[in-house]
Amino acid sequence: MIRKRSTVGLLCIVLSLILTLVIAPLLNQKSSEQTNIVRLVKNVPKGAAITSSDLETVRVGTYHLPTDVLTSPDNAVGQYATVDMLKGDYLLPGKISAVPLDAYVSRLNGTKQAISISIKSLAAGLSGKLQPGDIVTLIASDYGEMRTTTAPPELQYVEVLALTTSSGTEAQSPESMPTDPDEDEQELPSTLTLLVLPQQAALLADLENKSKLHAALVYRGSAATAKTFTDKQDAYFTAMSAPKVEGTHE
Template sequence: MSFLKNRAVIGVICIVLSLIICFAVTPLFNKAISDKTEIVRVVKEIRTGEEITADMVKTVEVGAYNLPEDVVRSTETVVGKFASADMVPGDYIIASKIAEEPAAENAYLYSLTGEKQAISVSVKSFANGLSGKLQSGDIVSVIAPDYKKQGLTVIPPELKYVEVIAVTANSGADANTGEHSEDEGDKELPDTVTLLVTPEQSMILAELEADGDIHLSLVYRGEQKNAAEFVKAQETILEEIYAPEEETDREAEQTGEPAETESSAQEETSESGTEESEVG
């Protein structure tokens, strides 16, 4: 009898558990699966460091079950931000994939305003680029051996104080950002140095790059405020070099008008003199 009684108790317990699962747990599970929520989904390919625009993303309704907690649910959260990872159409965006600022290795490219340009020059030997010690923010002078095939090694006045904005290895990765790496043994040597210059300076650098070696000598490394003083001094030099040409052109134009007036007056005088002689 006790055996049958135990079996009956077990049977009742199983029935109760099945009822709980059917009428309590299962509806809750189904409700969780059927719940909908809005998330932001990528509709155009987005590259690392690229600014996210409104046409790259859209809001879609999906099932709320098993979504990451940090999934972005509003386009206002992502538009105007920068991608910190590559994203393809169909991806949903999570907070770790966006940033307020572009990636460190690309930040300097987003600070260009149109007044100045970024141009890279080759570091053709280890010594040419200060033995791999140059960093972003350094102020350097550009030394041109055999400048314009004249047999002289000079620092062109246009390139006396130039700001370094990137030092890049052959792999395309920034070699020296000024940050200390934990694995210094795998540090890559610089292959190019990117400089922040005016259009006039970029043309001179392009000529030097085509003609031969370029050497870079470090002028200053330190506080940005002090570095800005060197840049300002270079701008003053450029104004002195290029501004007089414009002023000379203006003076020539202004001087040319009276000159034409005088010549025309002389022609009129000669013509009147001829007429008088004919009358005489």
């Protein structure tokens, strides 16, 4: 018993030394490390462009600091706020966007329209991986009384304009979502806003009420290549509206 107690006492002394001489200094060093970050000096409303006068660079401790916090004003000036931000807020990639939130509105010249559809499940929206500019094919399942599944040719190539969460904020792209498990979980998109012709808008409104819509990714890349897909879709409606020429009979 005396030998066992001596062993336990010796282990406790060793552990105490390790805690005092190794672990404690490491924790103190981590808590004392500092870095420069970008912080707001005034309130910035959602959608506003961020200017240099809105920002300051301060030195803060790195302990519990998000790994993707912005450290240079150059990464924020000229960007647009995707949420309402308050004085003193740190800047994170998910809070800013390189394009205005309603940039697509300028593309509505009377020919095409913007319409939103619901994403009724994680799978229906490509597991949250869709991005503005993607070309998708829309598939309707459980459609009508017969509960059929259909991929209308009118919705073969459709451009995604925006993705919005249930709280009304612009959904983050997968690249800007935090990878740290300790950070707050980000909201997934609940609606897709699409650029469509009036005929497509009417069809989508019907499918929204009578089916479950799924988006299948067709293309992601350059805007020029994406346009070749939407041009094919537009050509489909042009051909459908063209007057039919009756054949000649001998």
